[in-house]
Amino acid sequence: MALLAERASGIGYHDLVRDRVLRPAGLTRTDFLRSDELPADAAVGYLPIDGVDRSNIFHLPVLATGDGGIHSTAADISTFWRALFAGAIVDSVADVVRPRYDGPDKSRRYGLGFWLSQSTDTVILTGWDAGVSFKSTHDPHTGTTHTVLSNTSPGAWPLARHLDGNSP
Incomplete structure (x- = not known):
């Protein structure tokens, strides 16, 4: 995906995301940060290795690529949802959130970059990745957003299931 975006736009992937998503949405605490230049308040990701919790530093690239790895905050994710549904990021929100595929277990559908x-x-x-996990849901009718960020790979899922109304 990153290579296609760069070729189609003539702009590098990180700058393309900054120009087309982060700035228009007003995300001031979200960016592709080098793992050796994280702000002091960034959480360290952990994963169990041989029964000991270890930092995920050796399991992720120094600078994230198109598969994810962007650093963000819960507040910025809330800002993202409001900006998306206000039309600040894409021309047609309805087209982005139109179901295009039924998930394998049929409990969810998929739009353009979003589960539905x-x-x-x-x-x-x-x-999710080694030592991090994330789930955010947004109801555009009520404006209700639930975002769970965790510094472990499985950490977000129990609370996210609870917020979804499912047992942990």
């Missing part, structure tokens, strides 16, 4: 609830208009973003 099977039974409501709730839009979902998820992500």
